[in-house]
Amino acid sequence: MCQCGLIGPARQRRVKNTGGQGMKIIVVGANGDIGQAACAELGQRHDVIRVGRTSGDLTVDMSDRSDIDRMFAKVGPVDAVVATAGDVKFMALAEHTSDSMLFGLQQKVMGQINLVLAGLDAVVDGGSFTLTSGVLDRDPIRFGVGAATANGALAGFVTGSAIEMPRGLRINVVSPGLLDVSVPRYGQWFPGHNPVASERVGRAYAKSVEGAATWQVIIVE
Numbered sequence: 001m002c003q004c005g006l007i008g009p010a011r012q013r014r015v016k017n018t019g020g021q022g023m024k025i026i027v028v029g030a031n032g033d034i035g036q037a038a039c040a041e042l043g044q045r046h047d048v049i050r051v052g053r054t055s056g057d058l059t060v061d062m063s064d065r066s067d068i069d070r071m072f073a074k075v076g077p078v079d080a081v082v083a084t085a086g087d088v089k090f091m092a093l094a095e096h097t098s099d100s101m102l103f104g105l106q107q108k109v110m111g112q113i114n115l116v117l118a119g120l121d122a123v124v125d126g127g128s129f130t131l132t133s134g135v136l137d138r139d140p141i142r143f144g145v146g147a148a149t150a151n152g153a154l155a156g157f158v159t160g161s162a163i164e165m166p167r168g169l170r171i172n173v174v175s176p177g178l179l180d181v182s183v184p185r186y187g188q189w190f191p192g193h194n195p196v197a198s199e200r201v202g203r204a205y206a207k208s209v210e211g212a213a214t215w216q217v218i219i220v221e
Contacts, residue, residue: 029085
């Protein structure tokens with residue numbers, strides 16, 4: 001990562017890079033399987049700032065708006081924000097409580113929404129936000145109701161917010177199936193699901209960041 005990017009107030013304006021290369025992109029959740037796929041693809045052409053909860057070029061707590069504001073102040077204006085982080089509880093419906101359902105809504109949904117709200121003044125004119133949901137709101141599994149609920153909420157947020165984005169900003173959500181690299185850890189939860197190649201997932205983020213689409217759920221399955 002180019003350290004020279006970590007300067008200046010987040011509210012400073014600059015014109016979006018329209019050449020397709022050399023954008024300045026924040027990827028939050030960069031150490032996860034999906035985040036690594038996004039970074040591998042976008043990092044071939046752009047300056048990717050890798051952000052995690054405890055490690056990376058920068059760290060951030062997505063549940064803390066002031067911490068997100070601090071991150072944007074350090075980075076300065078960016079062309080795109082990619083969010084690939086957010087936890088949910090996997091458990092049987094009958095075992096869920098209000099708190100366990102709220103956990104996923106707070107961590108995965110509000111965490112990503114916080115990045116958008118804080119980033120509205122940090123992303124340059126014509127820039128973009130890319131959020132991450134998943135397969136379970138359209139192809140459910142046992143114990144996945146928390147994830148399915150969070151995924152559906154993120155799709156709703158993208159639909160509702162896209163028509164109000166200022167300054168030509170775009171917003172999409174990538175909805176991948178189970179990644180091939182995730183099968184050893186999570187495959188037993190997804191009986192009969194066909195894993196998707198990490199490279200295909202990475203290209204979905206390139207489509208959102210480098211393309212012209214907005215208001216889209218970009219499905220990878």
